[in-house]
Amino acid sequence: MFTSLNRMISLAMIAWAFAATSPAVAHARLVSATPASGATVSAPRGISLTFSERFAAPFSTVTVEDSRGRSVDLTRTVSEDGRTLGGTYTAPLPAGTYRVTWAIAAADGHRMTGTYNFTVR
Numbered sequence: 001m002f003t004s005l006n007r008m009i010s011l012a013m014i015a016w017a018f019a020a021t022s023p024a025v026a027h028a029r030l031v032s033a034t035p036a037s038g039a040t041v042s043a044p045r046g047i048s049l050t051f052s053e054r055f056a057a058p059f060s061t062v063t064v065e066d067s068r069g070r071s072v073d074l075t076r077t078v079s080e081d082g083r084t085l086g087g088t089y090t091a092p093l094p095a096g097t098y099r100v101t102w103a104i105a106a107a108d109g110h111r112m113t114g115t116y117n118f119t120v121r
């Protein structure tokens, strides 16, 4: 009984040690977004998504759709440091709710995606 309990504790400690070291190999993640998720903004000129790591620009996309699912025309931009994915709208956005969908190919080869809404008043 004690032996198996000790063994379980040892295994738990090993698992914990691995979990504790995992941030060193963390995946790229979204660290900031403008407009932010759930934000209400007026007359936004574009969108900007900053990630924790560089991403592969040719395989990374951002789309903005209105409440009817129609894509907003935008000119995609990628910052010089390769961590910010942006889009500049070619026309002002009418009031309403918009959905942002992004997809990046991170440097470690993982594909990360996300979606969120913001509102234009």
Ligand SMILES: [Cu+2]
Residues within 6 Å of the ligand: 026, 027, 028, 106, 108, 109, 110
């Ligand atoms: Cu990864």
